[in-house]
Amino acid sequence: MRALRTALLLTLALAPTLRAQQPQSQSIVLRAARILDGKGGTLADRAIVIRHGRIAEITAPPGGRGDVTYELSGLTVLPGLIDTHVHIGWHFDRDGKTHRREANETPQQIMLYGVENAYITLMSGVTTVQSLGAPEDADLRDWIARGAIPGPRIVTSLRSINESTGSPDSIRQVVRELARAGADVIKIFASASIRDGGAPTMSPEQVQAACGEAKAQGLRSVVHAHGPESARRSAEAGCTTIEHGALLDRQTLEVMGRHGMYFDPNLDLVFRNYFEHKAQFLGVGNYTEEGFAHMERAMPLALNVFKQALTVPGLKVVFGTDGVAGAHGRNYQELVYRMQKGGQQPMKAIVSATSLAAASLGLADRIGAIAAGMEADIIALDGDPLEDPTAVGRVVFVMKGGKVYKNVPARRTATR
Ligand SMILES: [Zn+2]
Ligand SMILES: [Zn+2]
Numbered sequence: 192m193r194a195l196r197t198a199l200l201l202t203l204a205l206a207p208t209l210r211a212q213q214p215q216s217q218s219i220v221l222r223a224a225r226i227l228d229g230k231g232g233t234l235a236d237r238a239i240v241i242r243h244g245r246i247a248e249i250t251a252p253p254g255g256r257g258d259v260t261y262e263l264s265g266l267t268v269l270p271g272l273i274d275t276h277v278h279i280g281w282h283f284d285r286d287g288k289t290h291r292r293e294a295n296e297t298p299q300q301i302m303l304y305g306v307e308n309a310y311i312t313l314m315s316g317v318t319t320v321q322s323l324g325a326p327e328d329a330d331l332r333d334w335i336a337r338g339a340i341p342g343p344r345i346v347t348s349l350r351s352i353n354e355s356t357g358s359p360d361s362i363r364q365v366v367r368e369l370a371r372a373g374a375d376v377i378k379i380f381a382s383a384s385i386r387d388g389g390a391p392t393m394s395p396e397q398v399q400a401a402c403g404e405a406k407a408q409g410l411r412s413v414v415h416a417h418g419p420e421s422a423r424r425s426a427e428a429g430c431t432t433i434e435h436g437a438l439l440d441r442q443t444l445e446v447m448g449r450h451g452m453y454f455d456p457n458l459d460l461v462f463r464n465y466f467e468h469k470a471q472f473l474g475v476g477n478y479t480e481e482g483f484a485h486m487e488r489a490m491p492l493a494l495n496v497f498k499q500a501l502t503v504p505g506l507k508v509v510f511g512t513d514g515v516a517g518a519h520g521r522n523y524q525e526l527v528y529r530m531q532k533g534g535q536q537p538m539k540a541i542v543s544a545t546s547l548a549a550a551s552l553g554l555a556d557r558i559g560a561i562a563a564g565m566e567a568d569i570i571a572l573d574g575d576p577l578e579d580p581t582a583v584g585r586v587v588f589v590m591k592g593g594k595v596y597k598n599v600p601a602r603r604t605a606t607r
Contacts, residue, residue, distance in 0.1 A: 218242045219593065220257030221569065222264055227577075229270035229545035229560040231538055239268070241567040244593035248563050263571045263588060265601055269541060270559050271318025271343075271568035271591060272583070273548035274522045275455050276413075276434055276511030279312070279322040279331065279345060280305040281519075289472050289516050298327075305331045309342025311520035314597055316586035317343050318568040319549070319558055321511070323378045323413065323434070324348030341596050344568075346552055348378035348413070352401050354392040359400035366404040376552075377405040377412045379430065382421035385489045386482030389417030389438050395424045402430035411553060413455075417489075419443040426450040432551060434511065437493040441503070444496070448505035453551040455511035456500060458493040459528035462486050464518040471517070497533045509551045510544035523583040530580035537577045567593040573601035 219241040226234040240247045240257065282304035284294045290301075305327055312320060320343045322328045328347035335342040349369055356362050366377055379401045381393045393401075398414070402425065405412040411431040416422040418438040425433060426446050432453040433439075447454060465472055465486060472478040500508050512518060512525045526544055529535045535543070549559025557566050569590045574582030589597035 217258035218247070219567075219590075219595075220260045221268065221590075222252060222260060222262050223266070223268040223571075224264040225267050225575065226561055227267060227269040227538070227541055228562065229542065230562075231542050234561075239561065239567075239569065241590075241593045244567055246561065246563055246565050246567050246569075249561070261588070261595070261598065266571040266573060266587065267575045267582065268561070268569060268571045268588075269576075270545040270561055270565075271570050271589070272316050272522065272526070272544045273319040273510065273552070273559060274312075274317050274343075274512055274514065274544070275321045275432070275453075275509050275548050275551055276457065277312070277320045277322055277514040277519070277522070278325070279308050279320060279347075279519075280325050280327050281514075281516040282308065283468075283471055283516050287471050289468075289475050289478070291475055302327055302331065306340060306342070308519040309335060309340070309345070312522065313341050313343050313589060313591065314586075315520040315522060316570040316572075316583070316589055317522050318570070318589070318591045319344040319346075319552070319554070321345075321376065321413075321552055322347040324350065324374070324376070326350065329373055338592070338594070343591070344558070346375035346554075348376045349374045351378040351380055351415075353380035354394075354397060356397075356401075359396050362397055362400040363404040366401060366408060366410075370408040370410060374410065376431075377401060377410050379412060379414045379425075381414045381425055382417045384477055384482075385417055385435065385437055386477045386479070386485050388485065389435075389489075391416075391418060391421040391424070393421070393424070395428070398424045398430070399428040402428040405430075411551075422447060426452055432509070434513070435493075436496055436500075437489040439496050439500075441499050444500050444503045444506055448503045451505055451507070453507045453509050454500055455509050455551075456493055456497045457511060457513040457525070458490070458497050458533065460518055460521060460525040461513040461515065462490045462493075463524075464515065464521070468517045494533060497529065497535075501533075501535060501539075507547060507551065508543055509548045510540070511548075523586075526583050527580045530576075537580055540580075541576060541583075567591075 221239040324347040332345035402412040413432040414425040546559040571588035572582045573585040576582040
């Protein structure tokens with residue numbers, strides 16, 4: 192028994208992080224009148240044929256026979272959404288406060304909150320998340336990948352690196368340890384939290400050690416950076432992505448663009464969620480009145496940075512929310528805000544949350560598009576987000592890895 196368990200654990204440990212869902216022998220056909228392919232294209236009147244968890248072919252109707260056929264013709268069909276920045280385990284404790292170490296929760300309870308968040312996230316149409324990141328993410332990721340627990344595909348940093356990780360040599364050592372422990376990405380805090388003013392914290396040498404060693408280990412590096420200095424250091428160190436960036440100027444955005452970086456500004460949901468749940472965060476760590484005042488001031492700045500960023504050549508603006516406790520399953524609200532208030536063209540917003548987000552995770556060949564050979568991560572909306580951005584919040588069908596997790600009738604709204 193013990194040997195069996197060891198073997199099982201070993202198998203899980205060795206399994207690729209994002210292996211496909213359990214293959215299905217049957218074929219599934221989705222009939223769709225309107226498809227956004229995730230790469231900026233649209234298709235009309237197609238049958239998407241799915242076998243073994245992947246899109247086998249896309250044909251003109253009737254599209255052959257499937258063992259199971261789903262009629263999605265009154266809907267908009269698109270790839271599952273990808274949120275490149277969440278904290279999948281963050282939750283409110285039983286007393287309503289955001290999770291604290293001293294909450295005396297069991298590891299099992301902490302894990303079950305993660306399971307709950309994963310379920311809510313998947314049902315909202317988000318089929319992949321990057322969690323930045325906690326040690327608990329690893330088991331959640333692996334158990335979801337086995338196919339029995341409903342949740343999005345998870346890539347995780349497991350932990351993060353900051354100025355107190357130590358000398359460049361110590362930082363390289365920690366990056367190697369994280370790679371061995373199965374981290375999919377390295378998360379770096381190169382600036383303080385916006386609640387503490389967002390000033391740079393890590394030296395250029397520390398940032399170089401972190402992103403340089405990540406690259407040597409074949410991993411991407413994403414950097415929490417609010418201001419110009421920390422973002423510039425990250426660009427020069429070859430880091431992959433800048434997170435937040437509420438205090439950036441155009442010049443720095445252009446440097447990031449020249450380095451071909453990804454930029455994930457979090458301009459709405461993270462702030463709004465904090466304001467809505469202020470009492471539940473206040474008094475924990477840097478969630479102080481002063482910290483909240485910093486966030487109030489940062490919100491309009493973040494919106495302006497986003498508008499600027501959309502016009503910077505070479506800069507790849509991706510979708511991410513920094514979703515914490517209270518924000519899981521509402522990821523789409525950030526996307527709606529980017530379209531309605533940030534002025535992003537709806538098609539570009541959809542691409543930023545599908546194929547571009549997939550590319551930012553190094554997964555462009557597997558997810559983020561509706562095309563033959565891709566994993567069948569497909570959702571359907573009641574409405575057309577190109578005409579009505581709020582349609583991304585009306586997810587009525589969710590398939591991940593060829594398995595249907597949600598299929599509810601569309602509401603008949605007066606506007607349709
Ligand atoms: Zn807790
Ligand atoms: Zn975060």
